[in-house]
Amino acid sequence: MSRKLAKRWITADEYERMGEAGIFAQDARLELIEGEIYEMSPIGSPHAACVTFLSRLLNLQFSDTMIVSTQNPIRLNDFSEPQPDVALLRWRDDFYRREHPRPADVLLVIEVADSTVETDRTVKMPLYAQAGITEAWLVNLPESRVEIYSDPSNGVYQTMKHATRGEEAQSVNIPQLCVVIAELLG
16 A cells, blocks of 8 residues: 655745754755755856846836835745846835735846746746736847746746847837847856
């Protein structure tokens, strides 16, 4: 007779309490995705440079009207708290001190990927769509392109466009946001 093992998912509240209790190493790079804790990949130089470029660009353009969040958690639901590379958030005077941003606070989420392109495309983009985040970008470093996902409906992004070198990535929801791909990729 065999017995199927029951899986127990960790909630975002439990995950945060585990962090506060010091269960994770100080320098651990972790994310909670669908109730499971995942170790994040190491950050290579091209990835770090791209995130730094985006953070600087967005801060220069939007620092008075939006909050630019770099590699910080977003509480998508009770079981997922990813840390996107960059997120543009609705302005709040408290800078989200009392709680992590929720999907309604997120205007744009950006994932930069080198070795994690497929995972970001098949796990994180759908997760953002299911949460109702209206626009998500995947900076695909190996293919030198930006994939722009928008129009979430029934947990799936209905539109995907991409921009490559020689083109610009134009935000669907933030008209003044336009990124020259060649500058972004260096």
